[in-house]
Amino acid sequence: MYPNDGFRELGRQECLRLMTKVPVGRIVFTRGALPAVLPVNFGLDDDGAVLLRTSAASDLVRAVEGAVVAFEADDVDAARQSGWSVVVTGSATVVTDAAEHERLARTGPASWVPAPQEAFIRIEPELVTGRELVGGRTLYGVDIGT
Template sequence: MDANDGFRELDRQECLRRLARAPVGRIVYTRQALPAVLPVNFGLDQDGAVLVRASASSGLVRAIGGAVVAFEVDEVDAATNSGWSVVVTGAATLVIDLAEHARLLRTGPRSWAPAPKEVFVRIAPELVTGRELVGGRTLYGVHRPS
């Protein structure tokens, strides 16, 4: 970390801990050759993979199957000018193994918008990065002491 940039890099384990506490994240993917971002609720699997439960007929599922996507979560406190952000980048694949699908029905995330036919999307944690703003600015632009 550059001593003047105000950010602290988070290691992979800290990133995964913060991911596990967040209720909602954003999938960043390509739709019709343009970037698209969609907020979703999610869960983490034992290996740190991001799991999303979605309607099998959704545009999201059609767009991301097999594609490399980014998944981002954050927490911001405007009152203290602080926060953190974690990004997982990896291939998004549909869970097609019947035993795995059955396990995820029991243990995986529940969709906030249930659909008649749901599938699970797994985002492999190939690259996990994060950073935390430490020593944010006051309303008057002066760094707070650490």
């Protein structure tokens, strides 16, 4: 962030706390050597890992297994020109441990599109960054809108 740019940098714990307030984010991954972005519902595990629940047969499961991905969540109020954005970057893995899968089936995010066989994708929060728009329409007490 640049000083006086109208944004405030968010700390790791604040980023993770804000993410619990929204149900949908976007996973950014590579598909056919090109960047791909997919909106998904999600949850956070106790350690801050991002959890996705999807069909075990989905292309997403195959595309992200073992890859470094980014996950972005935000909350923006266009009318007030305010909001925040958080990005979690880390390795994605498909949960294969039966006990862990059972735990996540009870406590993890519910799929908005249930499938006969579901998989959990776990994104380790290796890098967590975020920023909040603090300037909005009045930056430093001066109305910058028309």
